[in-house]
Amino acid sequence: MVGDIVREYVHGVARSDLVKALIRSHQRGDDSAFQRAAKELIDDERRKRHDLVAEQLEAILKEPGHRRRPPQVSSLRPLPKTRDDLPLISLEEPRLSFQDLVLPDPVVSVFESLVEEFRQRSAMRAHGVSPRSSVLLVGPPGSGKSASAEATAAQLGLPIARVRLATIVSSYLGETARHLEQIFSFLDVGSWVLIFDEFDMLGRERGDRADHGELRRVVAAMLQVVDDHRSDSLFIATSNHPTLLDSAVWRRFDEIVEFESPDQTARSEILSLKLRSVRCDFDLTGAAQKMEEFSAAEVEAVALDAIRVMVRRLDKCVTSDHIAHAINRGEARRQIIHHSQG
Template identity: 85%
Template sequence: MARSDLVKALLRNHQRGDDAGFQRAAKELIDDERRKRHDLVAEQLEAILEEPGRTRRPLQVSSLRPLPKTRDDLPLISLEESRLSFQDLVLAESAVEVFDSLVDEFRQRSALRAHGVSPRSSLLLVGPPGCGKSASAEAVAGQLGLPIAKVQLATVVSSYLGETARNLEQIFSFLDVGSWVLVFDEFDMLGRERSDRADHGELRRVVAAMLQVVDDHRGDSLFVATSNHPALLDTAVWRRFDEIIEIEAPDHSARYEILELKLRSVRHDFDICDAATKMGEFSAAEVEAVALDAIRLMVRQLDKCVNSEHIAYAISRGEARRQIIQRSLA
């Protein structure tokens, strides 16, 4: 393609909000500079293209190809923009270090590949429900400025013979174009132990195909799977991911930090340490819900700050919700 055509393609795709098309045109322009032995210019353009602070236009689904759907016309994925960063989460330092290294590798993937090394691109997050696995996946996307493609497992797994594998094929074919953070929440629904007698042959074949997809996944996207029940995962699943991170239930210090983080926008006058102690078994999501409930009560009562009565009420509501769930699951 002539240089003038490449510049036109860049501007046209930028105007349309077609990020994938913009990326393709930009990479062609970089390749053109390399062919002309303008290596310094090519490296500078590549650095700009992968710059973490690069402003992205809001995701415009209308400018993308039609979303993959089931034979019953149900969407297999949903597309979202992340507003989260790791500054919005309270995670163990060890987990943050691994997330930071993955983000850095993705930003420097061209340099890594030039040295014959692939960046880690598949990640498995395990841990109890409500402790920040899905939010961590969103934070990765937010840090990188990438759109999120969330797989709708309820529609992917089909009762029609051969349809589940076809659905997965559609998803990965769609995501071949552009860069994404592909999120498979509750991955254990697909990746559970293949010897599970409750499983049928179709799903076992899908698991085998899915594991191969994880093995082959070396594109410009990140594959993130989450599991609330890692013990159910097929033993082969663990080996197929480039990285595994455990998101643990919050300890007292983490609960304290979550309360402070969620109450940072309002005045508060109560013993946060005591409140964190009273929520000894709460997940991160439940602690966040307590903070938000306390703020709602403050607003309803026309008070100026969150006080001990507000937080006590919110904790009691949190306990009540936990008991309802426990009774329902018993």
């Protein structure tokens, strides 16, 4: 039966991309991409009114054992640690891919070129040029900076080494600078995507803390590690307070990518992307219009909320009522955050 279904797909020209996505996700062991491709195939069947096939596929997808545990990332080398034995980074497998994100074309092409360059780093070096290996992502909260860093790791098939900010900023004098050096020397062996979220937190302290000597050391160490970073790892820092970063730090990065709040078209694309697994019956453009000033993450939250409302009410598709309810809740959340930030 499964064979028949697969044969049927292979003959469908429009579905060939979905089949490719299925096989690719299987090869990469990317369970979430596999689930997405499988769900799209099922939707496609439904659109064609092949309800029986859609149901059979859904049943296969629900069979136990289809979900693999996410592969555990481990390192042969001990992780860099504080003197109190706390790890300065955590190792993770990327879960998000660029297919989960709606980004402007210029941003997508910067990431594509970075990935391509990184893959061809040996050839680059043979020609006497270094591939770009340090990237700073700047932009407002919830615009997809951390998600894009993760998707870059997925695209490269590399594990993530994520900086644990709270651990790295040590109360011991001189330790923060040393922690940075430890992290970067860990990267010298192996290939990782080092993600350093809220990178500005290091620079921000410069004016705040009493001990200016220590802060100067941190900033100097930061400049040094970014400057010296020439390993087989990609370093991606993110910040939503770029003005707090020293201009000297900005200059050290090989590439700076600016993220923006989504415009109306992007908002409606995010909404339909995040609702792709359910049937919908509402005015997408109208909904996107109502979410003016919502960040990408907030639009995503509306989509997920609308699905929750649909399930709670035992409805079969997301309606304008569910969406309106979710937008109102999103708006209320925004107000609370706005008030609490003064």
